[in-house]
Amino acid sequence: MPEMNTSSLPDLIFTILFFFMMVTTMREVTLKVKFDKPVGTQLEKLARKSCTSFIYIGQPTDNLKAQFGSGHRIQLNDKFAEPNEVYDYVVSERGELAEVDKPFFTVSIKADHHTPMGIITDTKQVLRKAYALKIMYSANRPRE
């Protein structure tokens, strides 16, 4: 029996590889805050992930607690930030989008359910000022 020609197998696998590289996104930033998202039943899916920026709010992770304390903090990209820094972050994130995508720019707030509303409200006020009006409160579905 002649052997099957497998010379095109690598090409096939490469095609699959490229497919996955296109449709998936790299895991987001290293988290410096830990958050347990609130649970909701009426959630909708995020429509365009590429037009979305994330704001993480929660307590610093255990190994950073000694350095940063246990107060709830905002994380933007890889850094801790104050609410007023959200403005620059949002403006620069939106600036990176293509002109056609700008109306779909959404900010997803991933916050711990124990976060005091003060930080969230401050963040929201800054978002309003930056005209980033579409926001999403990120949440989990209840476990069955």
Added chain:
Amino acid sequence: MPGLNTSSTADISFMLLIFFLVTTSMDTDQGLGRTLPKPPEDDQLNNEIKIKERNILNIRINKDNYVMIGDDYASLEDVKERAKEFIKNPENKPNLPELKPKKIKGLGGKTMMVTENHVISVQTDRGTDYGVYFQVQDALVAAYNELRDELSKEEFGYRYEFLTKDEQKAIREVYPQKISEAEPKKYGGQ
């Protein structure tokens, strides 16, 4: 010259494939979408829009996470039912939002009684837990979704999510979602 042995290329690319499968994520984020109001302009500050008292449902959450609807304490479970009653006002009560006849094109020009001007406002203290705030928001969206589902079944025989875009729009006209993202205020002590 003998050809290069390429039999391991497949394995190498498999490794790459698996690496990408592990390090990337396809899971889409889920949550409650909201649109914030535009920032207030200076000349707008003084003339706040007057809303009739019966058209507004105030939900307040204090720093100890107690929920108040209007003037009385309520539990999280009550929020949905109270909101549904408020949005629909089925018995045309004088303390609930006013019903106005509205012609809905999408329902064959039928006239529906709509509480067009109702607003639900959720106010929190700076110390309120985000989780509780979120639960209330979730309950409000649930109230709207249930009302929309009920009407969709009545009019089209299907649940809201299975309707066409135009039909959904008609249903939304009867039950427009009006949750106000109000300015923060201090409640319940320091």
